[in-house]
Amino acid sequence: MSHAAAPAAPAPAATRPEYAVELDGVRFGYDRRPVLDGISMVIPRGKVVAIMGGSGCGKTTILRLIGGQLRPDAGRVMVAGQSVPDLDRDGLFNMRRKLGMLFQFGALFTDMTVFENIAFPMREHTELPDELIRDLVLMKLHAVGLRGAAELKPSELSGGMARRVALARAIALDPMLVMYDEPFAGLDPISLGVVGQLIRKLNDALGITSVVVTHDVYESLKIVDYLYFVSAGRIVAQGTPDEVRASGDPFVRQFVDGEADGPVPFHYPARPYEEDLYARR
Amino acid sequence: MPVAEIGNGVVRVLRRVGAGTIDMIARLGYAARFFGAVAWNTPAAFRRIHLTLREIYFSGVLSLVIILVSGLFVGMVLALQGYDVLNRYGADDSLGVLVALSLVRELGPVVAGLLFASRAGSAITAEIGLMKTTEQLSAMEMMAVDPLARVVAPRFWGGVISMPLLAALFSTMGVYGAYLVGVRLIGIDPGAFWGNMQAAVDVRTDVVNGIIKSVVFGTAVSLIAVFEGYVAKPTAEGVSSATTRTVVESSLAILALDFILTVFMFRGVA
Numbered sequence: 001m002s003h004a005a006a007p008a009a010p011a012p013a014a015t016r017p018e019y020a021v022e023l024d025g026v027r028f029g030y031d032r033r034p035v036l037d038g039i040s041m042v043i044p045r046g047k048v049v050a051i052m053g054g055s056g057c058g059k060t061t062i063l064r065l066i067g068g069q070l071r072p073d074a075g076r077v078m079v080a081g082q083s084v085p086d087l088d089r090d091g092l093f094n095m096r097r098k099l100g101m102l103f104q105f106g107a108l109f110t111d112m113t114v115f116e117n118i119a120f121p122m123r124e125h126t127e128l129p130d131e132l133i134r135d136l137v138l139m140k141l142h143a144v145g146l147r148g149a150a151e152l153k154p155s156e157l158s159g160g161m162a163r164r165v166a167l168a169r170a171i172a173l174d175p176m177l178v179m180y181d182e183p184f185a186g187l188d189p190i191s192l193g194v195v196g197q198l199i200r201k202l203n204d205a206l207g208i209t210s211v212v213v214t215h216d217v218y219e220s221l222k223i224v225d226y227l228y229f230v231s232a233g234r235i236v237a238q239g240t241p242d243e244v245r246a247s248g249d250p251f252v253r254q255f256v257d258g259e260a261d262g263p264v265p266f267h268y269p270a271r272p273y274e275e276d277l278y279a280r281r
Numbered sequence: 282m283p284v285a286e287i288g289n290g291v292v293r294v295l296r297r298v299g300a301g302t303i304d305m306i307a308r309l310g311y312a313a314r315f316f317g318a319v320a321w322n323t324p325a326a327f328r329r330i331h332l333t334l335r336e337i338y339f340s341g342v343l344s345l346v347i348i349l350v351s352g353l354f355v356g357m358v359l360a361l362q363g364y365d366v367l368n369r370y371g372a373d374d375s376l377g378v379l380v381a382l383s384l385v386r387e388l389g390p391v392v393a394g395l396l397f398a399s400r401a402g403s404a405i406t407a408e409i410g411l412m413k414t415t416e417q418l419s420a421m422e423m424m425a426v427d428p429l430a431r432v433v434a435p436r437f438w439g440g441v442i443s444m445p446l447l448a449a450l451f452s453t454m455g456v457y458g459a460y461l462v463g464v465r466l467i468g469i470d471p472g473a474f475w476g477n478m479q480a481a482v483d484v485r486t487d488v489v490n491g492i493i494k495s496v497v498f499g500t501a502v503s504l505i506a507v508f509e510g511y512v513a514k515p516t517a518e519g520v521s522s523a524t525t526r527t528v529v530e531s532s533l534a535i536l537a538l539d540f541i542l543t544v545f546m547f548r549g550v551a
Contacts, residue, residue, distance in 0.1 A: 097425045104416070121426075
Protein backbone atom coordinates (compact mmCIF):
# COMPACT_ATOMS: atom_id res chain seq x y z
CA MET A 1 0.00 0.00 0.00
CA SER A 2 1.41 3.36 -0.89
CA HIS A 3 0.61 6.54 0.94
CA ALA A 4 0.47 10.11 -0.20
CA ALA A 5 3.26 12.34 0.99
CA ALA A 6 2.77 13.53 4.55
CA PRO A 7 1.40 17.01 5.05
CA ALA A 8 3.93 19.61 6.13
CA ALA A 9 5.67 18.25 9.19
CA PRO A 10 5.07 20.14 12.43
CA ALA A 11 7.84 22.66 13.04
CA PRO A 12 10.63 20.99 14.97
CA ALA A 13 10.68 22.68 18.33
CA ALA A 14 14.27 23.09 19.44
CA THR A 15 15.39 19.70 18.17
CA ARG A 16 18.96 18.97 17.28
CA PRO A 17 19.80 17.17 14.07
CA GLU A 18 22.38 14.93 15.72
CA TYR A 19 19.64 13.17 17.67
CA ALA A 20 17.58 10.45 16.03
CA VAL A 21 15.18 10.32 18.97
CA GLU A 22 14.46 12.72 21.80
CA LEU A 23 12.10 12.14 24.70
CA ASP A 24 11.42 15.04 27.02
CA GLY A 25 9.42 14.71 30.22
CA VAL A 26 7.33 11.88 28.83
CA ARG A 27 4.53 10.60 31.02
CA PHE A 28 2.29 7.70 30.15
CA GLY A 29 -0.18 5.45 31.92
CA TYR A 30 -2.53 2.60 31.03
CA ASP A 31 -5.97 3.47 32.39
CA ARG A 32 -5.01 5.00 35.71
CA ARG A 33 -1.87 2.97 36.31
CA PRO A 34 1.18 5.19 35.62
CA VAL A 35 3.91 3.44 33.62
CA LEU A 36 6.28 6.24 32.67
CA ASP A 37 6.76 9.16 34.99
CA GLY A 38 8.80 11.89 33.32
CA ILE A 39 11.26 10.13 31.04
CA SER A 40 13.83 12.30 29.23
CA MET A 41 16.46 10.76 26.99
CA VAL A 42 18.26 11.36 23.71
CA ILE A 43 19.45 8.79 21.21
CA PRO A 44 22.23 10.22 19.03
CA ARG A 45 22.41 9.23 15.38
CA GLY A 46 24.68 6.33 14.55
CA LYS A 47 24.84 5.01 18.11
CA VAL A 48 23.59 1.86 19.77
CA VAL A 49 21.74 2.82 22.94
CA ALA A 50 20.33 0.36 25.47
CA ILE A 51 17.31 0.95 27.65
CA MET A 52 17.59 -1.41 30.59
CA GLY A 53 15.33 -2.28 33.46
CA GLY A 54 13.44 -5.11 35.07
CA SER A 55 10.43 -6.76 33.52
CA GLY A 56 7.37 -4.52 33.42
CA CYS A 57 9.23 -1.27 34.12
CA GLY A 58 7.94 0.41 30.97
CA LYS A 59 10.81 -0.28 28.56
CA THR A 60 8.64 -1.64 25.75
CA THR A 61 6.21 1.24 26.31
CA ILE A 62 9.04 3.63 25.39
CA LEU A 63 9.48 1.84 22.04
CA ARG A 64 5.75 2.00 21.37
CA LEU A 65 5.78 5.73 22.08
CA ILE A 66 8.69 6.23 19.67
CA GLY A 67 6.88 4.19 17.01
CA GLY A 68 3.67 6.15 17.54
CA GLN A 69 1.63 3.11 18.58
CA LEU A 70 0.93 4.93 21.85
CA ARG A 71 0.58 8.63 22.62
CA PRO A 72 2.18 10.16 25.70
CA ASP A 73 -0.07 11.75 28.32
CA ALA A 74 2.49 14.55 28.60
CA GLY A 75 5.91 15.45 27.25
CA ARG A 76 7.53 15.41 23.83
CA VAL A 77 8.50 12.46 21.63
CA MET A 78 10.62 13.54 18.66
CA VAL A 79 11.89 11.23 15.93
CA ALA A 80 14.20 12.76 13.32
CA GLY A 81 12.93 16.21 14.26
CA GLN A 82 9.24 15.32 13.95
CA SER A 83 6.90 15.34 16.91
CA VAL A 84 5.40 11.84 16.78
CA PRO A 85 2.16 12.49 18.74
CA ASP A 86 1.32 15.38 16.36
CA LEU A 87 1.53 13.29 13.20
CA ASP A 88 -1.68 12.28 11.46
CA ARG A 89 -2.16 8.73 10.18
CA ASP A 90 -0.38 9.27 6.86
CA GLY A 91 2.42 11.18 8.54
CA LEU A 92 2.81 8.40 11.07
CA PHE A 93 2.93 5.73 8.38
CA ASN A 94 5.49 7.77 6.45
CA MET A 95 7.64 8.05 9.56
CA ARG A 96 7.34 4.31 10.26
CA ARG A 97 8.72 3.53 6.85
CA LYS A 98 11.99 4.94 8.19
CA LEU A 99 11.86 2.72 11.28
CA GLY A 100 12.59 -0.94 11.68
CA MET A 101 11.44 -2.89 14.69
CA LEU A 102 12.40 -6.28 15.97
CA PHE A 103 9.73 -7.70 18.23
CA GLN A 104 10.41 -9.79 21.29
CA PHE A 105 9.84 -13.16 19.66
CA GLY A 106 10.36 -12.02 16.09
CA ALA A 107 6.68 -11.64 15.16
CA LEU A 108 7.39 -13.28 11.81
CA PHE A 109 4.34 -13.85 9.62
CA THR A 110 3.67 -17.52 10.15
CA ASP A 111 1.85 -18.06 6.87
CA MET A 112 4.84 -16.91 4.79
CA THR A 113 8.30 -18.31 4.15
CA VAL A 114 11.41 -16.58 5.45
CA PHE A 115 11.92 -15.11 1.97
CA GLU A 116 8.36 -13.75 1.80
CA ASN A 117 8.66 -12.29 5.28
CA ILE A 118 11.61 -10.16 4.26
CA ALA A 119 10.13 -9.31 0.88
CA PHE A 120 6.90 -8.20 2.62
CA PRO A 121 7.88 -4.59 3.46
CA MET A 122 9.53 -4.20 0.03
CA ARG A 123 6.44 -5.42 -1.79
CA GLU A 124 4.17 -3.24 0.36
CA HIS A 125 6.10 -0.03 -0.04
CA THR A 126 7.95 -0.20 -3.32
CA GLU A 127 7.20 -1.01 -6.94
CA LEU A 128 10.47 -2.90 -7.40
CA PRO A 129 10.46 -5.75 -9.92
CA ASP A 130 10.53 -9.29 -8.53
CA GLU A 131 14.11 -10.02 -9.63
CA LEU A 132 15.39 -6.98 -7.76
CA ILE A 133 13.38 -7.86 -4.66
CA ARG A 134 14.84 -11.35 -4.81
CA ASP A 135 18.39 -9.97 -4.89
CA LEU A 136 17.68 -7.55 -2.05
CA VAL A 137 16.12 -10.26 0.12
CA LEU A 138 19.07 -12.57 -0.47
CA MET A 139 21.44 -9.74 0.47
CA LYS A 140 19.58 -9.08 3.71
CA LEU A 141 19.50 -12.79 4.49
CA HIS A 142 23.19 -13.10 3.70
CA ALA A 143 23.89 -10.27 6.14
CA VAL A 144 22.32 -12.31 8.96
CA GLY A 145 23.83 -15.58 7.72
CA LEU A 146 20.58 -17.25 6.75
CA ARG A 147 20.58 -17.18 2.96
CA GLY A 148 20.22 -20.95 3.03
CA ALA A 149 17.04 -20.74 5.08
CA ALA A 150 15.10 -18.59 2.60
CA GLU A 151 12.52 -21.23 1.78
CA LEU A 152 11.85 -22.38 5.36
CA LYS A 153 8.69 -21.50 7.25
CA PRO A 154 9.01 -19.60 10.55
CA SER A 155 7.85 -22.72 12.41
CA GLU A 156 10.95 -24.55 11.14
CA LEU A 157 13.37 -22.02 12.62
CA SER A 158 15.06 -22.08 16.01
CA GLY A 159 14.54 -19.11 18.33
CA GLY A 160 17.87 -17.59 17.39
CA MET A 161 17.27 -18.03 13.66
CA ALA A 162 13.81 -16.48 13.93
CA ARG A 163 15.35 -13.48 15.68
CA ARG A 164 17.90 -13.10 12.88
CA VAL A 165 15.21 -13.33 10.19
CA ALA A 166 13.21 -10.68 12.04
CA LEU A 167 16.37 -8.58 12.10
CA ALA A 168 16.75 -8.97 8.34
CA ARG A 169 13.12 -7.93 7.92
CA ALA A 170 13.61 -4.92 10.21
CA ILE A 171 16.42 -3.64 7.95
CA ALA A 172 14.62 -4.56 4.71
CA LEU A 173 13.89 -0.96 3.74
CA ASP A 174 17.22 0.44 5.02
CA PRO A 175 15.68 2.29 7.96
CA MET A 176 17.17 5.24 9.77
CA LEU A 177 16.41 3.76 13.19
CA VAL A 178 16.00 0.16 14.33
CA MET A 179 14.30 -0.65 17.62
CA TYR A 180 14.95 -3.98 19.30
CA ASP A 181 12.47 -5.25 21.88
CA GLU A 182 14.24 -7.80 24.08
CA PRO A 183 16.38 -9.19 21.23
CA PHE A 184 18.19 -11.57 23.60
CA ALA A 185 15.21 -13.05 25.44
CA GLY A 186 15.20 -16.84 25.46
CA LEU A 187 18.31 -17.36 23.32
CA ASP A 188 21.10 -19.87 23.89
CA PRO A 189 24.56 -18.36 24.56
CA ILE A 190 25.75 -18.81 20.96
CA SER A 191 22.67 -17.27 19.37
CA LEU A 192 22.83 -14.53 21.96
CA GLY A 193 26.36 -13.63 20.93
CA VAL A 194 25.45 -13.81 17.23
CA VAL A 195 22.45 -11.50 17.60
CA GLY A 196 24.46 -9.08 19.74
CA GLN A 197 27.27 -8.91 17.19
CA LEU A 198 24.78 -8.47 14.36
CA ILE A 199 23.11 -5.52 16.05
CA ARG A 200 26.47 -3.79 16.39
CA LYS A 201 27.79 -4.68 12.94
CA LEU A 202 24.63 -3.78 11.06
CA ASN A 203 24.41 -0.51 12.95
CA ASP A 204 27.92 0.48 11.89
CA ALA A 205 27.83 -0.96 8.37
CA LEU A 206 24.47 0.56 7.43
CA GLY A 207 24.96 3.79 9.35
CA ILE A 208 21.72 3.38 11.27
CA THR A 209 20.78 4.16 14.86
CA SER A 210 19.76 1.39 17.22
CA VAL A 211 17.70 1.34 20.40
CA VAL A 212 17.93 -1.91 22.31
CA VAL A 213 15.43 -2.57 25.07
CA THR A 214 16.73 -5.42 27.18
CA HIS A 215 17.44 -6.74 30.63
CA ASP A 216 20.52 -8.64 29.50
CA VAL A 217 23.23 -6.53 31.04
CA TYR A 218 26.33 -8.56 30.04
CA GLU A 219 25.47 -8.77 26.37
CA SER A 220 24.50 -5.12 26.25
CA LEU A 221 27.66 -3.88 27.89
CA LYS A 222 29.62 -5.59 25.09
CA ILE A 223 27.87 -3.90 22.19
CA VAL A 224 26.25 -0.60 23.15
CA ASP A 225 27.54 2.96 23.27
CA TYR A 226 25.31 4.23 26.03
CA LEU A 227 22.83 2.82 28.57
CA TYR A 228 19.77 4.18 30.33
CA PHE A 229 18.45 2.37 33.38
CA VAL A 230 14.70 2.63 33.91
CA SER A 231 12.92 1.67 37.09
CA ALA A 232 9.36 2.40 38.18
CA GLY A 233 8.84 4.65 35.18
CA ARG A 234 11.88 6.85 35.77
CA ILE A 235 15.45 6.95 34.53
CA VAL A 236 17.48 6.05 37.59
CA ALA A 237 20.95 5.89 36.05
CA GLN A 238 22.75 6.32 32.74
CA GLY A 239 26.21 6.23 31.28
CA THR A 240 28.66 4.59 28.88
CA PRO A 241 29.48 0.90 29.42
CA ASP A 242 32.71 1.83 31.22
CA GLU A 243 30.89 4.24 33.52
CA VAL A 244 28.28 1.57 34.24
CA ARG A 245 30.90 -1.05 35.09
CA ALA A 246 32.59 1.37 37.48
CA SER A 247 29.38 2.78 38.89
CA GLY A 248 28.72 2.74 42.61
CA ASP A 249 25.03 3.50 42.16
CA PRO A 250 23.05 0.94 44.19
CA PHE A 251 20.49 0.31 41.46
CA VAL A 252 23.14 -0.17 38.77
CA ARG A 253 25.13 -2.45 41.07
CA GLN A 254 22.07 -4.55 41.84
CA PHE A 255 21.30 -4.84 38.14
CA VAL A 256 24.86 -5.55 36.99
CA ASP A 257 25.61 -7.97 39.81
CA GLY A 258 22.20 -9.62 39.62
CA GLU A 259 21.40 -9.23 43.33
CA ALA A 260 17.98 -10.49 44.37
CA ASP A 261 17.33 -7.65 46.78
CA GLY A 262 18.31 -4.00 46.77
CA PRO A 263 16.73 -0.78 45.51
CA VAL A 264 14.47 -3.09 43.51
CA PRO A 265 12.95 -5.12 46.35
CA PHE A 266 12.66 -8.91 46.18
CA HIS A 267 9.20 -8.81 47.75
CA TYR A 268 6.15 -7.43 46.05
CA PRO A 269 4.61 -4.82 48.39
CA ALA A 270 2.54 -6.59 51.06
CA ARG A 271 1.47 -6.14 54.65
CA PRO A 272 3.90 -7.40 57.30
CA TYR A 273 4.61 -11.15 57.10
CA GLU A 274 3.65 -11.84 60.71
CA GLU A 275 0.35 -10.01 60.38
CA ASP A 276 -0.45 -11.97 57.23
CA LEU A 277 0.26 -15.34 58.85
CA TYR A 278 -1.85 -14.60 61.92
CA ALA A 279 -4.65 -13.15 59.83
CA ARG A 280 -5.71 -16.64 58.75
CA ARG A 281 -9.28 -17.36 59.75
CA MET B 282 -31.55 -11.03 56.81
CA PRO B 283 -31.09 -7.36 57.74
CA VAL B 284 -32.72 -4.84 55.44
CA ALA B 285 -29.45 -3.03 54.77
CA GLU B 286 -27.87 -6.25 53.47
CA ILE B 287 -30.78 -6.94 51.13
CA GLY B 288 -30.51 -3.35 49.91
CA ASN B 289 -26.79 -3.84 49.27
CA GLY B 290 -27.50 -7.04 47.38
CA VAL B 291 -30.06 -5.31 45.16
CA VAL B 292 -27.65 -2.47 44.47
CA ARG B 293 -24.94 -4.99 43.56
CA VAL B 294 -27.21 -6.80 41.14
CA LEU B 295 -28.39 -3.53 39.57
CA ARG B 296 -24.81 -2.39 39.25
CA ARG B 297 -23.80 -5.61 37.53
CA VAL B 298 -26.74 -5.45 35.13
CA GLY B 299 -25.96 -1.80 34.38
CA ALA B 300 -22.27 -2.48 33.82
CA GLY B 301 -23.09 -5.43 31.58
CA THR B 302 -25.53 -3.37 29.53
CA ILE B 303 -23.12 -0.47 29.13
CA ASP B 304 -20.34 -2.88 28.14
CA MET B 305 -22.57 -4.51 25.56
CA ILE B 306 -23.62 -1.18 24.04
CA ALA B 307 -20.02 0.03 23.97
CA ARG B 308 -18.97 -3.20 22.28
CA LEU B 309 -21.75 -2.85 19.69
CA GLY B 310 -20.66 0.70 19.01
CA TYR B 311 -17.06 -0.42 18.65
CA ALA B 312 -18.14 -3.21 16.30
CA ALA B 313 -20.07 -0.69 14.17
CA ARG B 314 -17.03 1.59 13.95
CA PHE B 315 -14.90 -1.43 13.15
CA PHE B 316 -17.28 -2.34 10.32
CA GLY B 317 -16.94 1.21 9.01
CA ALA B 318 -13.15 0.96 9.16
CA VAL B 319 -13.20 -2.35 7.27
CA ALA B 320 -15.42 -0.81 4.60
CA TRP B 321 -13.08 2.19 4.39
CA ASN B 322 -10.10 -0.12 3.88
CA THR B 323 -11.86 -2.23 1.28
CA PRO B 324 -10.60 -0.39 -1.83
CA ALA B 325 -7.02 -0.73 -0.57
CA ALA B 326 -7.60 -4.45 0.00
CA PHE B 327 -9.21 -4.97 -3.41
CA ARG B 328 -6.29 -3.31 -5.13
CA ARG B 329 -4.45 -6.55 -4.44
CA ILE B 330 -7.23 -8.92 -5.24
CA HIS B 331 -5.06 -12.03 -4.78
CA LEU B 332 -5.33 -11.54 -1.00
CA THR B 333 -9.13 -11.80 -1.15
CA LEU B 334 -8.99 -14.67 -3.63
CA ARG B 335 -6.76 -16.54 -1.21
CA GLU B 336 -9.31 -16.03 1.56
CA ILE B 337 -12.13 -17.21 -0.72
CA TYR B 338 -10.07 -20.36 -1.16
CA PHE B 339 -9.62 -20.77 2.60
CA SER B 340 -13.19 -20.01 3.67
CA GLY B 341 -14.96 -21.20 0.56
CA VAL B 342 -13.12 -23.98 -1.20
CA LEU B 343 -11.88 -25.63 1.99
CA SER B 344 -15.44 -25.61 3.42
CA LEU B 345 -16.76 -27.44 0.37
CA VAL B 346 -16.53 -30.94 1.77
CA ILE B 347 -18.51 -30.25 4.93
CA ILE B 348 -21.08 -28.18 3.00
CA LEU B 349 -21.59 -30.71 0.21
CA VAL B 350 -21.79 -33.74 2.48
CA SER B 351 -24.14 -32.00 4.93
CA GLY B 352 -26.32 -30.76 2.06
CA LEU B 353 -26.61 -34.25 0.65
CA PHE B 354 -27.65 -35.76 3.97
CA VAL B 355 -30.07 -32.96 4.83
CA GLY B 356 -31.73 -33.42 1.43
CA MET B 357 -31.97 -37.18 1.88
CA VAL B 358 -33.52 -36.84 5.36
CA LEU B 359 -35.94 -34.19 4.09
CA ALA B 360 -37.07 -36.54 1.34
CA LEU B 361 -37.67 -39.40 3.75
CA GLN B 362 -39.54 -37.27 6.28
CA GLY B 363 -41.40 -35.34 3.58
CA TYR B 364 -42.46 -38.50 1.78
CA ASP B 365 -43.80 -39.97 5.01
CA VAL B 366 -46.15 -37.01 5.50
CA LEU B 367 -47.05 -36.32 1.85
CA ASN B 368 -47.84 -39.96 1.19
CA ARG B 369 -50.65 -39.85 3.78
CA TYR B 370 -52.42 -37.24 1.69
CA GLY B 371 -51.54 -38.82 -1.61
CA ALA B 372 -49.33 -35.88 -2.45
CA ASP B 373 -46.02 -37.72 -3.03
CA ASP B 374 -45.63 -35.95 -6.35
CA SER B 375 -45.06 -32.71 -4.43
CA LEU B 376 -41.93 -34.06 -2.73
CA GLY B 377 -39.67 -32.13 -5.10
CA VAL B 378 -41.52 -28.90 -4.32
CA LEU B 379 -41.34 -29.43 -0.57
CA VAL B 380 -37.64 -30.19 -0.60
CA ALA B 381 -36.68 -27.43 -3.01
CA LEU B 382 -38.64 -24.73 -1.21
CA SER B 383 -37.38 -25.79 2.23
CA LEU B 384 -33.81 -25.78 1.01
CA VAL B 385 -33.79 -22.68 -1.14
CA ARG B 386 -35.78 -20.51 1.25
CA GLU B 387 -34.57 -21.68 4.65
CA LEU B 388 -32.29 -24.62 5.16
CA GLY B 389 -29.75 -23.73 2.51
CA PRO B 390 -28.85 -20.30 3.85
CA VAL B 391 -29.38 -21.15 7.54
CA VAL B 392 -27.63 -24.52 7.79
CA ALA B 393 -24.86 -23.49 5.41
CA GLY B 394 -24.47 -20.33 7.52
CA LEU B 395 -24.21 -22.32 10.74
CA LEU B 396 -21.69 -24.71 9.20
CA PHE B 397 -19.76 -21.80 7.72
CA ALA B 398 -19.60 -20.10 11.13
CA SER B 399 -18.18 -23.17 12.81
CA ARG B 400 -15.82 -24.14 10.00
CA ALA B 401 -14.57 -20.84 8.54
CA GLY B 402 -15.67 -18.23 11.10
CA SER B 403 -13.88 -19.92 13.97
CA ALA B 404 -10.75 -20.37 11.85
CA ILE B 405 -10.71 -16.68 10.89
CA THR B 406 -11.09 -15.60 14.53
CA ALA B 407 -8.38 -17.96 15.72
CA GLU B 408 -6.01 -16.88 12.96
CA ILE B 409 -6.41 -13.14 13.53
CA GLY B 410 -6.35 -13.64 17.31
CA LEU B 411 -3.11 -15.59 17.12
CA MET B 412 -1.58 -13.03 14.76
CA LYS B 413 -2.38 -10.45 17.43
CA THR B 414 -1.01 -12.61 20.24
CA THR B 415 2.27 -13.17 18.42
CA GLU B 416 2.53 -9.43 17.64
CA GLN B 417 2.24 -9.99 13.89
CA LEU B 418 -0.43 -7.28 13.67
CA SER B 419 1.76 -4.89 15.68
CA ALA B 420 4.70 -5.72 13.44
CA MET B 421 2.59 -4.89 10.40
CA GLU B 422 1.56 -1.56 11.89
CA MET B 423 5.20 -0.77 12.63
CA MET B 424 6.00 -1.53 8.98
CA ALA B 425 3.43 1.14 8.05
CA VAL B 426 1.04 -1.50 6.75
CA ASP B 427 -2.53 -1.26 8.04
CA PRO B 428 -3.66 -4.70 9.29
CA LEU B 429 -7.26 -3.70 8.56
CA ALA B 430 -6.44 -3.47 4.87
CA ARG B 431 -3.92 -6.32 4.73
CA VAL B 432 -5.43 -8.91 7.09
CA VAL B 433 -8.98 -8.04 8.10
CA ALA B 434 -10.65 -6.73 4.93
CA PRO B 435 -9.59 -9.65 2.68
CA ARG B 436 -10.84 -12.19 5.24
CA PHE B 437 -14.11 -10.32 5.64
CA TRP B 438 -14.75 -10.16 1.89
CA GLY B 439 -13.59 -13.72 1.40
CA GLY B 440 -16.37 -14.78 3.78
CA VAL B 441 -19.01 -12.48 2.30
CA ILE B 442 -18.33 -13.80 -1.21
CA SER B 443 -18.00 -17.48 -0.25
CA MET B 444 -21.13 -17.76 1.84
CA PRO B 445 -23.84 -17.34 -0.88
CA LEU B 446 -21.94 -19.74 -3.14
CA LEU B 447 -21.73 -22.31 -0.37
CA ALA B 448 -25.43 -21.90 0.43
CA ALA B 449 -26.31 -22.41 -3.25
CA LEU B 450 -24.18 -25.55 -3.40
CA PHE B 451 -25.73 -26.79 -0.16
CA SER B 452 -29.24 -26.41 -1.64
CA THR B 453 -28.18 -28.06 -4.88
CA MET B 454 -26.72 -31.05 -3.08
CA GLY B 455 -29.85 -31.22 -0.92
CA VAL B 456 -32.09 -31.38 -3.96
CA TYR B 457 -29.86 -34.06 -5.44
CA GLY B 458 -30.00 -36.02 -2.18
CA ALA B 459 -33.80 -35.79 -2.20
CA TYR B 460 -33.80 -37.02 -5.80
CA LEU B 461 -31.68 -40.03 -4.82
CA VAL B 462 -34.01 -40.96 -1.98
CA GLY B 463 -37.34 -39.91 -3.49
CA VAL B 464 -36.93 -41.04 -7.09
CA ARG B 465 -34.20 -43.68 -7.02
CA LEU B 466 -34.98 -45.29 -3.68
CA ILE B 467 -38.71 -44.80 -3.11
CA GLY B 468 -39.70 -44.69 -6.75
CA ILE B 469 -41.53 -41.39 -7.16
CA ASP B 470 -42.05 -40.49 -10.81
CA PRO B 471 -39.04 -38.38 -11.87
CA GLY B 472 -41.18 -36.27 -14.21
CA ALA B 473 -43.47 -35.27 -11.35
CA PHE B 474 -40.53 -34.69 -9.01
CA TRP B 475 -38.71 -32.29 -11.34
CA GLY B 476 -41.75 -30.86 -13.13
CA ASN B 477 -43.63 -29.82 -9.98
CA MET B 478 -40.43 -28.39 -8.54
CA GLN B 479 -39.83 -26.32 -11.64
CA ALA B 480 -43.39 -25.04 -11.66
CA ALA B 481 -43.55 -24.16 -7.96
CA VAL B 482 -40.16 -22.58 -7.26
CA ASP B 483 -40.18 -18.91 -8.21
CA VAL B 484 -36.90 -17.24 -9.01
CA ARG B 485 -37.63 -13.88 -7.44
CA THR B 486 -39.61 -14.83 -4.35
CA ASP B 487 -37.77 -18.05 -3.52
CA VAL B 488 -34.31 -18.16 -5.07
CA VAL B 489 -33.45 -14.46 -4.84
CA ASN B 490 -34.77 -14.21 -1.30
CA GLY B 491 -32.65 -17.20 -0.37
CA ILE B 492 -29.61 -15.56 -1.91
CA ILE B 493 -30.33 -12.33 -0.03
CA LYS B 494 -30.45 -14.32 3.21
CA SER B 495 -27.16 -16.03 2.51
CA VAL B 496 -25.47 -12.70 1.71
CA VAL B 497 -26.77 -11.20 4.98
CA PHE B 498 -25.65 -14.26 6.98
CA GLY B 499 -22.27 -14.26 5.26
CA THR B 500 -21.77 -10.59 6.12
CA ALA B 501 -22.82 -11.13 9.74
CA VAL B 502 -20.65 -14.21 10.29
CA SER B 503 -17.60 -12.68 8.59
CA LEU B 504 -17.92 -9.45 10.53
CA ILE B 505 -18.29 -11.27 13.85
CA ALA B 506 -15.34 -13.52 13.01
CA VAL B 507 -12.89 -10.75 12.09
CA PHE B 508 -14.09 -8.50 14.91
CA GLU B 509 -13.75 -11.15 17.62
CA GLY B 510 -10.28 -12.04 16.35
CA TYR B 511 -9.20 -8.42 16.21
CA VAL B 512 -10.37 -7.56 19.74
CA ALA B 513 -9.37 -10.90 21.30
CA LYS B 514 -7.23 -10.67 24.42
CA PRO B 515 -3.69 -11.52 23.28
CA THR B 516 -3.44 -14.68 25.37
CA ALA B 517 -4.15 -18.37 24.73
CA GLU B 518 -7.27 -18.06 26.86
CA GLY B 519 -8.37 -14.90 25.07
CA VAL B 520 -8.10 -16.49 21.63
CA SER B 521 -9.96 -19.61 22.69
CA SER B 522 -12.85 -17.65 24.21
CA ALA B 523 -12.96 -15.38 21.15
CA THR B 524 -13.28 -18.44 18.92
CA THR B 525 -16.13 -19.77 21.04
CA ARG B 526 -17.83 -16.37 20.99
CA THR B 527 -17.62 -16.26 17.21
CA VAL B 528 -19.49 -19.54 16.85
CA VAL B 529 -22.10 -18.70 19.49
CA GLU B 530 -22.73 -15.12 18.35
CA SER B 531 -22.78 -16.10 14.67
CA SER B 532 -25.29 -18.89 15.27
CA LEU B 533 -27.60 -16.62 17.26
CA ALA B 534 -27.19 -13.83 14.71
CA ILE B 535 -28.08 -16.18 11.85
CA LEU B 536 -31.22 -17.46 13.54
CA ALA B 537 -32.37 -14.01 14.67
CA LEU B 538 -31.66 -12.43 11.28
CA ASP B 539 -33.42 -15.31 9.59
CA PHE B 540 -36.58 -14.55 11.52
CA ILE B 541 -36.39 -10.83 10.70
CA LEU B 542 -35.70 -11.45 7.01
CA THR B 543 -38.45 -14.07 6.77
CA VAL B 544 -40.92 -11.59 8.25
CA PHE B 545 -40.03 -9.14 5.48
CA MET B 546 -40.18 -11.80 2.78
CA PHE B 547 -43.35 -13.48 4.00
CA ARG B 548 -46.10 -13.17 1.44
CA GLY B 549 -49.05 -13.52 3.82
CA VAL B 550 -51.50 -16.36 4.33
CA ALA B 551 -53.78 -15.56 1.43
